[in-house]
Amino acid sequence: MTEFQYLLLMGACVAITLPLEFVLRARVYRRWRLLLPTILVVVLVFGLWDIVGIVREHWTYDSVSMTGVMFGPLPLEELVFFVVIPVAALLSYEGVGTVLQIARRRWADRRTKE
Structure with missing residues (x-):
């Protein structure tokens, strides 16, 4: 179970902020044409940054908390972090x-009533 710890944390971030889309009508997921380029920039910039690092x-990275699925050194x-956290931040902001x-x-x- 510990190898999914990081992914479970990301799932919790999604679960906590997802209701903002519906309860407060954040309209983040509904504006996916704006969301996708934003996420793409984050993944590219910070992905390259992490790869260099x-x-x-x-x-x-702590291999005990990871699944072991790698994309090159990443x-x-x-x-998943580069996708979930910006979306959670946008949902929170909205x-x-x-x-x-x-x-x-x-x-x-x-x-006006006074």
Whole structure:
């Protein structure tokens, strides 16, 4: 089970932020034409960064917590991280924006009623 620890953590990030798409109408997944290029840039830039860091032995990954599936020197879990975390961040950002917009409307409504 420990070899899936990192992937389970990424799954938890998805599970925690996914409701923001529906409850707060974050509209991140619905705008996939904007989402895909964003994710692609993150994967390319940070993937190359990690590959250089791994090849130059600046850092390594704990093989006990990994599945062992590799893309060259890059573990599968790191690629999953590059997709999940930016999407979770976007969902959180849009969710906070929605909550703030609702709060501003309520505050404006209270001011007009007074």
